[in-house]
Amino acid sequence: MALTAVIRVPSRALLRPWARLRDAALGWIEPAGGGGVEVSAQRFASQKVLVEPDPAAGVAVMKFKNPPVNSLSLELLTELVISLEKLENDKTVRGVVLTSDCPGIFSAGLDLTEMCGRNPAHYAEYWKAVQEMWLRLYLSNLVLVAAINGASPAGGCLIALTCDYRVMADNPKYCIGLNETLLGIVAPFWFKDNLVNTIGHRASERALQLGLLFPPTEALQVGMVDKVVPKDQVQSTALSVLAQWMAIPDHARQLTKNMMRKPTADRLLKQRDADIQNFVSFISRDSIQKSLQMYLEKLKQKKG
Numbered sequence: 001m002a003l004t005a006v007i008r009v010p011s012r013a014l015l016r017p018w019a020r021l022r023d024a025a026l027g028w029i030e031p032a033g034g035g036g037v038e039v040s041a042q043r044f045a046s047q048k049v050l051v052e053p054d055p056a057a058g059v060a061v062m063k064f065k066n067p068p069v070n071s072l073s074l075e076l077l078t079e080l081v082i083s084l085e086k087l088e089n090d091k092t093v094r095g096v097v098l099t100s101d102c103p104g105i106f107s108a109g110l111d112l113t114e115m116c117g118r119n120p121a122h123y124a125e126y127w128k129a130v131q132e133m134w135l136r137l138y139l140s141n142l143v144l145v146a147a148i149n150g151a152s153p154a155g156g157c158l159i160a161l162t163c164d165y166r167v168m169a170d171n172p173k174y175c176i177g178l179n180e181t182l183l184g185i186v187a188p189f190w191f192k193d194n195l196v197n198t199i200g201h202r203a204s205e206r207a208l209q210l211g212l213l214f215p216p217t218e219a220l221q222v223g224m225v226d227k228v229v230p231k232d233q234v235q236s237t238a239l240s241v242l243a244q245w246m247a248i249p250d251h252a253r254q255l256t257k258n259m260m261r262k263p264t265a266d267r268l269l270k271q272r273d274a275d276i277q278n279f280v281s282f283i284s285r286d287s288i289q290k291s292l293q294m295y296l297e298k299l300k301q302k303k304g
């Protein structure tokens, strides 16, 4: 990947301690004596989230890279939020395409190994990271367009739903939806709210209860995605859509987006801790752990 953009990062001495951890996570290195440092965009490419900025166009492409299936591990979620924050603070960027670097998979959703056989403290930490990812994406001031170039179940679908527009590859093997009930678990209320805001109440009720995974043409019909195109046109189409949305003055578009989305985000913001407690007690139940383990086993056996 050849990237040439230069990003100014303030001296680490001026940053809060967590920012030093962030720098380390992203592999930024400050020279001795540092009073601010220029890092090339190549440095911006962290391990699990690749960011390819195009300052001339005012956009960036963010690619998830957590093979084999882009499961949303704690590490990936952390990098995603950090990368997004950095783009939000970069005055040269107004829009971002979210896509995958893993062939045939946009994201397999939440990492089941983060929700299985761990302790309550881990579940709480993980859930806080999932909430953070959703809140940051859903309330982003940037124009976000999802280029869904593969399967996108559950948490993968949620990421797409946070975007302002969704372009999906036309391969009928790629499916998208909130399939939580098939795992014996329940989509959290804010997943549900995001879906209802996208496809409406009746379609959501049916999709959520049945855990429906829609192939691209059905996803288009129900309004879960906005456009279906051949696989090799997904990213270019997403970039064209981004350009259309960016033709609108930022302040007016951002205020409108906030007006539409803030009440939904506020429902979670008002009860974040309670939501974490609910998740921890739900996921810690023996019956739920058994369901998840059986589901993971089934995925593994599928190969053999």
Ligand SMILES: CC/C=C\C/C=C\C/C=C\C/C=C/C(=O)SCCNC(=O)CCNC(=O)[C@H](O)C(C)(C)COP(=O)(O)OP(=O)(O)OC[C@H]1O[C@@H](n2cnc3c(N)ncnc32)[C@H](O)[C@@H]1OP(=O)(O)O
Residues within 6 Å of the ligand: 068, 069, 071, 105, 107, 108, 109, 110, 111, 112, 113, 151, 153, 154, 155, 156, 179, 180, 183, 185, 186, 187, 188, 278, 279, 282, 283, 296, 299, 300, 302, 303
């Ligand atoms: C009262 C209520 C209160 C609170 C709410 C409580 C609970 C709700 C909590 C959470 C909501 C959950 C959201 C989620 O996102 S759960 C995850 C759902 N994801 C899925 O169902 C997708 C599962 N995966 C697949 O269907 C396929 O893997 C996929 C179509 C994505 C790709 O298929 P492919 O054939 O290409 O690969 P596989 O051979 O199946 O997989 C390769 C490898 O990866 C492992 N794998 C797959 N998905 C996951 C995952 N989500 N997490 C972790 N690991 C995953 C799979 O086991 C294989 O592993 P290995 O055999 O070791 O190589």
